[in-house]
Structure formats: C-alpha cells, structure tokens
Amino acid sequence: xxxxxxxxxxxxxxxxxxxxxxxxxxxxxxxxxxxxxxxxxxxxxxxxxxxxxxxxxxxxxxxxxxxxxxxxxxxxxxxxxxxxxxxxxxxxxxxxxxxxxxxxxxxxxxxxxxxxxxxxxxxxxxxxxxxxxxxxxxxxxxxxxxxxxxxxxxxxxxxxxxxxxxxxxxxxxxxxxxxxxxxxxxxxxxxxxxxxxxxxxxxxxxxxxxxxxxxxxxxxxxxxxxxxxxxxxxxxxxxxxxxxxxxxxxxxxxxxxxxxxxxxxxxxxxxxxxxxxxxxxxxxxxxxxxxxxxxxxxxxxxxxxxxxxxxxxxxxxxxxxxxxxxxxxxxxxxxxxxxxxxxxxxxxxxxxxxxx
Numbered sequence: 458x459x460x461x462x463x464x465x466x467x468x469x470x471x472x473x474x475x476x477x478x479x480x481x482x483x484x485x486x487x488x489x490x491x492x493x494x495x496x497x498x499x500x501x502x503x504x505x506x507x508x509x510x511x512x513x514x515x516x517x518x519x520x521x522x523x524x525x526x527x528x529x530x531x532x533x534x535x536x537x538x539x540x541x542x543x544x545x546x547x548x549x550x551x552x553x554x555x556x557x558x559x560x561x562x563x564x565x566x567x568x569x570x571x572x573x574x575x576x577x578x579x580x581x582x583x584x585x586x587x588x589x590x591x592x593x594x595x596x597x598x599x600x601x602x603x604x605x606x607x608x609x610x611x612x613x614x615x616x617x618x619x620x621x622x623x624x625x626x627x628x629x630x631x632x633x634x635x636x637x638x639x640x641x642x643x644x645x646x647x648x649x650x651x652x653x654x655x656x657x658x659x660x661x662x663x664x665x666x667x668x669x670x671x672x673x674x675x676x677x678x679x680x681x682x683x684x685x686x687x688x689x690x691x692x693x694x695x696x697x698x699x700x701x702x703x704x705x706x707x708x709x710x711x712x713x714x715x716x717x718x719x720x721x722x723x724x725x726x727x728x729x730x731x732x733x734x735x736x737x738x739x740x741x742x743x744x745x746x747x748x749x750x751x752x753x754x755x756x757x758x759x760x761x762x763x764x765x766x767x768x769x770x771x772x773x774x775x776x777x778x779x780x781x782x783x784x785x786x787x788x789x790x791x792x793x794x795x796x797x798x799x800x801x802x803x804x805x806x807x808x809x810x811x812x813x
Contacts, residue, residue, distance in 0.1 A: 467583045472693075472714050484508030499596065506568065511643070573644030590609055595612040597612070610652065665715075667711060
C-alpha cells in the first residue's frame with residue numbers, strides 16, 4: 458500500500474464454483490471480487506435457508522467492509538507503528554463485521570437460531586506482491602508452488618485443539634476423537650478468533666480456497682494433480698469438483714482457484730515489505746499477563762519499548778477490540794528475557810504463575 462506503482466506487477470486469474478453434492482440444499486458460498494483483489498469461500502450450517510443465508514451473508518458482509526475502506530487502504534502503510542500488517546488487520550476486521558451480521562440475523566427470528574458459517578478469504582496486495590490469508594473454521598487454503606502443494610491454514614477443530622494442548626495423547630484416544638467438530642465459526646460468539654497471516658506471492662503460484670466437502674472426498678495428491686493439470690483457473694476448479702463428485706460428494710463442495718501471473722510490461726517484482734521493529738507506547742490501562750513478571754500498566758505509568766529493549770518483549774495476542782478502532786495487544790517478556798530476570802531475582806524472589 459502507500460505509493461502504488463503505475464503498473465501493478467501481478468495479475469490474479471480466478472474461478473470458483475459450488476456443487477450441492479449429496480445434500481438436499483446447498484449451504485456453501487463462493488464470492489470472487491477481483492475489483493477488490495478479494496476472494497472468499499464459506500460453508501454454512503443451520504439447516505435449510507439458515508446455512509445458506511449465513512454463508513452468503515458472511516461473504517458479502519466481508520466484501521462490503523473492504524469496499525467501504527478502499528480510500529483508507531489506498532493511503533495506509535504496509536505495517537502500522539507496532540509492526541503489524543495493516544492489510545491483515547483490515548481483513549480480520551472484515552471477519553468481525555461479518556460475524557456481527559450473522560449474529561444479528563440469527564437473533565432476528567427463531568428459524569435462524571443457531572446458524573453459523575466457516576469462512577476463508579484471500580486478499581492480494583498486488584503492489585507489494587503479498588497475500589493476506591484469513592480463516593475461521595475448517596475451510597482451507599492450499600498453495601501449489603513449483604510442483605509442491607502446501608496447506609496454509611490449520612482447521613479450527615476439536616482434534617487440533619486437543620493435539621495442541623496434549624500432544625502426548627495416547628494414539629488410541631486420538632483416533633477416537635471426532636474429526637469434524639468445529640470449535641470456531643462465525644455466529645458462535647459475539648467475538649470470533651480470526652487466524653490471519655501474510656505470505657509472499659511468487660509468479661506461478663496457484664491457490665485453492667475450499668470447503669471441507671472437497672477435502673473430505675479427495676486427498677492432497679489429487680488436489681496437487683488438479684491444480685497442476687488445469688490450464689486455467691476455471692479448468693482446475695472444474696477438475697476439483699469432478700473429483701469430489703467421483704469420490705461420492707456426501708456434502709456440499711465449494712472451490713475458488715486463483716492463478717498468479719506476471720502482468721505484461723513488468724520487469725523485476727517488488728520485494729515483500731519488511732515490518733519495522735516495534736516501538737509502541739501504551740496509553741490505556743491494560744494488564745500484561747504472563748508467567749513472569751505480572752505487571753499492571755496504566756496511563757500514569759505507561760511504558761515505552763525502546764529500540765534497545767524491544768527485543769525483550771513480544772506480542773502474544775492481537776484481537777479486534779469492541780470499538781473496532783484498534784487491536785488489543787498483550788505484550789509480555791519473551792522467554793530469554795524472563796530467564797535472565799529469574800536469575801537476577803533468584804536470591805530474594807519467589808515467582809508464581811498468575812491465575813488466568
């Protein structure tokens with residue numbers, strides 16, 4: 458963002474489609490907005506009408522937020538003063554707005570109660586050759602680069618959360634855990650946890666956004682083959698849906714395929730922007746929580762992380778705030794700094810982990 462070159466170096470060729478599969482109605486949604494460089498796939502839940510409404514509402518609400526913030530985005534820096542990607546914050550905020558829309562409709566009538574949806578979205582900052590990827594739930598993004606397929610998202614599911622918290626769980630118990638229980642989706646809570654990351658884009662990259670109706674029926678090898686063989690994004694999308702149908706397609710299937718190519722007249726591509734070192738001053742009263750030290754920071758004794766001390770701290774949580782104006786940041790000492798502080802205070806201090 459900021460100064461945009463006269464020739465945008467990359468072009469995205471996109472295609473998407475859905476298939477009803479073995480269900481009586483289609484609750485998946487695909488939205489392609491090349492004018493915004495924004496592409497979305499959602500998998501709704503809540504029964505006939507409600508699930509379809511949730512997925513359609515989420516995709517359109519997120520796109521509408523991007524439309525309404527175009528002017529601000531055009532003049533914004535790649536990273537804010539805290540070193541956080543401005544585009545990632547924008548996309549995460551779009552998810553929060555979509556969540557709010559889904560929640561409001563769900564509360565408006567009994568027939569919509571309990572509706573929700575997953576959402577995965579790709580936003581391309583073409584001027585800086587970067588992809589901002591965000592997701593909630595188990596809809597996924599894959600990238601094919603130089604013949605290698607990589608999944609860029611991790612499902613928000615019960616089994617993944619169990620494995621994160623208890624990686625040493627007995628193999629037999631792990632096998633008995635349900636695979637498709639979603640722990641995070643739009644519509645579940647007033648605030649939603651959005652996973653967002655920024656990736657460098659390389660000419661020749663091929664991306665896939667999809668619902669679990671595809672990945673339940675075909676494996677990574679088949680995805681790689683379809684993305685490789687498709688001469689265009691529309692052909693690759695058709696191949697993927699055909700493979701899911703041949704595999705039984707018990708659920709709705711949604712795919713969006715994105716081919717990244719160099720624009721005509723472009724020589725050297727821009728390098729992906731590097732975030733600045735964090736320099737942040739905390740004004741409102743917050744509590745920085747960690748196992749050590751336990752510090753309360755207020756307006757009267759706010760701290761400033763200097764360039765010399767910034768390496769001793771790390772941001773461990775970024776959330777969209779209730780007022781939607783700025784993220785909520787939790788700053789704690791990193792592991793190295795905590796260990797040094799323990800050694801300095803070992804003679805006269807008993808350190809306990811604060812209750813959360």
